[in-house]
Amino acid sequence: MAERDGGHRRPNRGRLAPYGLLAPGIIWLTLFFLVPLASLARMSLSSKQSRFDFVPSFSWDWANYSDVFSLYGTQLARSFGFALAATVLCLLIGYPLAYWVAVHGGRWRNVLIGLVVVPFFTSFLLRTISWTVLLADNGTVVQAARWAGLLRVLRAAGLIDGDRLLDTPLAVIGGLTYNFLPFMILPIYVSLEKIDLRLLDAAADLYASGTSTLRRVVFPLSLPGVFAGSLLTFIPASGDFVNAAFLGGTRSRMIGNVVQDRFLVQLDYPGAAAISLLMMAIITSAVLLYAKLLGTAELA
Amino acid sequence: MAISTEPWSRRRFLRTGTLLLGGLGLAPNLLAACGGDSGGGATGLNIDTWPIYIDDDPETGTIARFGKATGIEVAWNEVINDTNEYFAKIQPQLSRGKTVGADIMMPTFWLVPRLIELGWLQKVPSFANRANLVPWLETPSWDPTGEYSIPWQAGVTGIAYNRKAVGGEVTSMAQLLAPALKGRVGVLTEMRDTVGLFMLADGKDPAMATVASAQGAFAMLEKAKYDGQIRRFTGQDYLDDLVAGNFAACIAWSGDAAQLAREDPNIGFAIPTEGGMQWADCMVIPKGSTKLDNTATFMNFVYDPANAARISAAVQYVSPVRGVADELRKLGADEAALADSAVLFPDAATTARLHTFASLDEAQEAVFEETFSRIAGS
Numbered sequence: 001m002a003e004r005d006g007g008h009r010r011p012n013r014g015r016l017a018p019y020g021l022l023a024p025g026i027i028w029l030t031l032f033f034l035v036p037l038a039s040l041a042r043m044s045l046s047s048k049q050s051r052f053d054f055v056p057s058f059s060w061d062w063a064n065y066s067d068v069f070s071l072y073g074t075q076l077a078r079s080f081g082f083a084l085a086a087t088v089l090c091l092l093i094g095y096p097l098a099y100w101v102a103v104h105g106g107r108w109r110n111v112l113i114g115l116v117v118v119p120f121f122t123s124f125l126l127r128t129i130s131w132t133v134l135l136a137d138n139g140t141v142v143q144a145a146r147w148a149g150l151l152r153v154l155r156a157a158g159l160i161d162g163d164r165l166l167d168t169p170l171a172v173i174g175g176l177t178y179n180f181l182p183f184m185i186l187p188i189y190v191s192l193e194k195i196d197l198r199l200l201d202a203a204a205d206l207y208a209s210g211t212s213t214l215r216r217v218v219f220p221l222s223l224p225g226v227f228a229g230s231l232l233t234f235i236p237a238s239g240d241f242v243n244a245a246f247l248g249g250t251r252s253r254m255i256g257n258v259v260q261d262r263f264l265v266q267l268d269y270p271g272a273a274a275i276s277l278l279m280m281a282i283i284t285s286a287v288l289l290y291a292k293l294l295g296t297a298e299l300a
Numbered sequence: 301m302a303i304s305t306e307p308w309s310r311r312r313f314l315r316t317g318t319l320l321l322g323g324l325g326l327a328p329n330l331l332a333a334c335g336g337d338s339g340g341g342a343t344g345l346n347i348d349t350w351p352i353y354i355d356d357d358p359e360t361g362t363i364a365r366f367g368k369a370t371g372i373e374v375a376w377n378e379v380i381n382d383t384n385e386y387f388a389k390i391q392p393q394l395s396r397g398k399t400v401g402a403d404i405m406m407p408t409f410w411l412v413p414r415l416i417e418l419g420w421l422q423k424v425p426s427f428a429n430r431a432n433l434v435p436w437l438e439t440p441s442w443d444p445t446g447e448y449s450i451p452w453q454a455g456v457t458g459i460a461y462n463r464k465a466v467g468g469e470v471t472s473m474a475q476l477l478a479p480a481l482k483g484r485v486g487v488l489t490e491m492r493d494t495v496g497l498f499m500l501a502d503g504k505d506p507a508m509a510t511v512a513s514a515q516g517a518f519a520m521l522e523k524a525k526y527d528g529q530i531r532r533f534t535g536q537d538y539l540d541d542l543v544a545g546n547f548a549a550c551i552a553w554s555g556d557a558a559q560l561a562r563e564d565p566n567i568g569f570a571i572p573t574e575g576g577m578q579w580a581d582c583m584v585i586p587k588g589s590t591k592l593d594n595t596a597t598f599m600n601f602v603y604d605p606a607n608a609a610r611i612s613a614a615v616q617y618v619s620p621v622r623g624v625a626d627e628l629r630k631l632g633a634d635e636a637a638l639a640d641s642a643v644l645f646p647d648a649a650t651t652a653r654l655h656t657f658a659s660l661d662e663a664q665e666a667v668f669e670e671t672f673s674r675i676a677g678s
Contacts, residue, residue: 051662132540162482162528264385265384
């Protein structure tokens with residue numbers, strides 16, 4: 001009906017405009033996310049006819065999935081354990097730092113927060129490998145820890161093996177914490193910076209103590225940052241393989257190392273694809289659960 | 301939540317944006333970690349090889365002298381750390397009939413039959429000095445006609461140790477697996493080296509390896525891993541851990557240990573009393589390389605005993621070139637002493653203690669690799 005005159009067409013065109021603007025994003029995601037994801041799903045249900053069959057054929061091979069739990073359950077659980085530990089550590093270290101910079105940083109705020117990012121100008125790989133030098137068995141860190149009796153405590157806690165720091169679970173968790181710390185600090189800083197400082201005065205006027213101000217005013221208002229920060233830390237940390245490869249030993253390998261070995265050494269593409277998809281599924285469910293607990297409806 | 305003291309100004313947006321972009325600087329580094337290109341194609345000859353595998357002095361080293369003598373510029377890419385890993389890297393291109401950029405690759409012997417079978421290799425061009433190839437490597441089991449490969453170096457897999465860390469020597473697998481070294485032992489991700497030595501420790505002959513006869517070795521290996529005896533599975537990067545003292549002892553390649561010992565007298569090497577493994581790394585030419593002339597020139601150069609002796613003096617492996625011992629004596633000084641070394645020129649008694657890993661058919665190899673990967677790779 002509206003086709004009869006051009007005057008009525010305009011609203012139609014207006015309705016299409018948002019889709020036009022979204023098109024680049026949609027095309028990008030389709031080409032580089034959905035299509036690869038579909039091919040990954042297909043690969044995860046394929047099987048290899050022979051060891052050097054580089055193009056596994058699709059065969060609804062669900063065994064690839066059950067193998068993940070039966071063969072790599074330990075590494076899977078370990079990955080989430082390490083990532084959780086690193087996320088909690090990042091939060092414990094990052095929150096006070098972000099708070100201090102946001103509230104007391106004054107005109108140096110931007111410089112201080114810039115310093116958080118400075119280490120990123122060096123290669124991620126190099127920074128991780130540097131830790132192997134710092135934590136070497138004959139290095140000063142280990143000697144100091146031994147002298148202070150710290151090694152005995154850590155060993156009793158099951159965080160290290162033998163008389164060393166390098167190639168232990170503790171080193172891997174430390175590496176993850178170090179490498180992902182800025183991802184925790186930056187979002188928390190951004191949400192803390194937005195808080196009107198007069199709210200703190202108001203809380204004080206209402207006889208709130210320092211702790212209850214922090215607990216009932218500041219922390220709830222910074223939740224969006226905490227939420228974003230924990231996701232930015234936890235998700236990449238649980239799939240990381242670099243830290244475990246360089247700082248971990250035979251008993252601290254993570255699921256990322258298994259994927260690397262299946263994919264790049266054993267050329268077991270179906271197995272690697274199944275692990276990757278399962279990881280995605282588990283992480284997505286965990287994130288949804290986490291969002292529900294924190295009530296993301298109010299976080300936007 | 302409209303409680304912001306100041307709205308998001310353009311400047312503030314830009315500042316924060318810059319910070320976030322700084323964070324994104326991480327991404328390319330992560331990608332670089334997975335890459336590791338095999339050099340460009342602009343040079344006269346691209347060679348993919350293992351670390352510390354040639355005399356590398358920029359003025360007097362083999363590559364420099366070869367360049368001066370022939371005008372051919374060589375890109376010497378130390379990109380191989382583990383054979384399987386390297387195979388996985390070249391596989392995507394070669395299986396699609398594309399070039400990998402390398403003109404010469406130096407895989408370990410057991411990969412050669414696989415590469416031949418897959419049809420990924422060109423025949424080695426003929427060159428005059430091929431006549432200097434030692435007889436026992438002329439038609440080896442991995443390349444029965446000798447057409448597709450020519451040895452670069454041969455060597456022995458045994459135990460390297462750090463005297464200071466051990467407080468003595470490590471001369472047997474039994475000692476390597478004893479509680480005294482718990483948590484300070486490294487083993488190789490090269491299946492045939494590690495499983496071979498464990499089979500010898502188990503009293504089995506790796507030259508006759510079958511899935512059944514290797515079960516004991518795999519069980520020992522797995523136990524050593526779960527007991528925390530083994531600290532790490534490594535490629536050639538065991539060198540760093542050994543020098544740093546993180547490994548007191550580890551499974552190692554003879555030449556590596558000899559090269560390290562030159563700089564650190566605390567490093568020692570032993571062929572285990574239970575027996576050692578023998579191997580060779582070969583020069584092969586991938587399909588797609590068009591520089592066969594330069595390749596022949598290079599092979600001719602390194603098969604000249606005088607040049608081969610310089611390489612031997614540096615890498616201290618077993619040379620596949622005849623006449624190297626005489627050339628080493630001519631060089632005098634420390635090099636002359638190497639001419640009598642049992643590691644570089646194994647005598648009959650030493651050779652008797654060395655074993656070569658059986659050639660496995662595809663089905664057997666699949667079981668061996670899978671079993672090993674379950675232990676080493678996870």
